[in-house]
Amino acid sequence: MRRIVQKSILTGLLSVVASLGLSFSIVPFLGGQVAGAGLFMTIFCPLAISIPASALHFTQSEKVRRAEAAAKEALQKLADAYEALHLQSRTDGLTGVLTRSAFLEALNVASQKGASGALLFLDLDHFKTINDRYGHATGDEALRRTGQILARYQSQSDFSGRLGGEEFGLFQNGLTFDEMLARCEEVREDVARIVLKASSGSQVRISASIGALYCPSGFDPSNSLKTADDNLYRAKALGRNRVVA
Template sequence: MYRILGKTLAIAVLSTLASLLISFAFVPMLGGKVAGAGLVMTIVCPIAISIPASLAHFYQAEKLRSANLALAQARDELAAAYARLQHQAQRDALTGVLNRAAFMAELEAQSRAGVHGGLLFIDVDHFKSVNDRFGHAAGDEALSAIGTVLAGLSRGNDIVGRLGGEEFAVFLHQASPERMLDHSQTIREAVAAIDLQTPAGIRIALGISIGAFHCAPRFDPVEALAAADRNLYRAKSAGRNTVVA
């Protein structure tokens, strides 16, 4: 409000000065004299006109400025909320990695981009027994811990997702077959090293089987995942807690 009053007074002063300047410049040229009532009118009129007009103008301008600021803030908040919702829609609520739909969409994007890489299909060994022996809360904690390990070991352009239940998938961007196998073993060892304990202090041993498949450029995501799944089945048949490529 003080800013509006300050601007209004400034306009009143400038209007008065302009009125005086015009009067003293032109009235004598017309044979008149700026004095008495004429001088008073020269001062009073611009003040009487400019103050209410300026107040109304600046008040409306301030309201418009405040409305624009509020609108910009609301737009930013809406954009942030949309980004959060979009992020949440792509994420598995329990593990924080991509959900199946988002993972497959990202895998399709990698294929369209013409990149190659290693696709890992991961299954937690004997997960049902973890739920049966220690409860579903322990099972959820195990899945969350595995998701954290997978995400922590990934590089910038790698993709990590939970396909459902105790199944995860990882795509290693531009990875060679050698890196794919090395990374698979690193993941397997990291999961085995997870220190997960029950409230009673009993350690819950975790193991994973991995089916790995190296994807050539322009690979078919569905076929590649099926190939990795077949290798996962072979890993399960070979005794679990192993990698088959």
């Protein structure tokens, strides 16, 4: 409000200066004289008209500016909420990795962009037994810790997801076949190092079976998923806690 008053007064003073300038230029030219009531009106009228008019104008302008700022802030909050909701819809709430649908979508995009690398399917061994013996809280913690391990192997072009239950997927762009084998063993060993503490106080160790596939540039996502899944079940059939690639 103070700024509006100051700007209105300044506008009024400028109006008076303009009025005096015109009066002292035109009135003498017409043979008149600026004095007395004429001089008073030359000063008073611009002040009486311009100050209220400019105050109204500046007030409305300030209201518009504030409304625009509020609208901009509301739009930003809406965009942030949409982005958060979009991220939430793509992220598994328990493990923090992608949901199954988001993982499959990312795999399709990687294929379309000509990516090549390693596709890993990971399944926690005897997960039902862990839930039944130690409780679902311990099982959830096993899933959370596994998701954290997979997230550590991600970069801008890599992604991991929870494909359902205790099954996870990891795609690592740019790995060779030998690098893929080494990475599979790293992940398997990382999971095997997890030690959980059940509500009973017991320590619970877990392990994972991994089925892996090297995906060349232009790989077919559907066939690759099936092959990696078949390799995973071979790893489990061969005794679990191992890699089949």
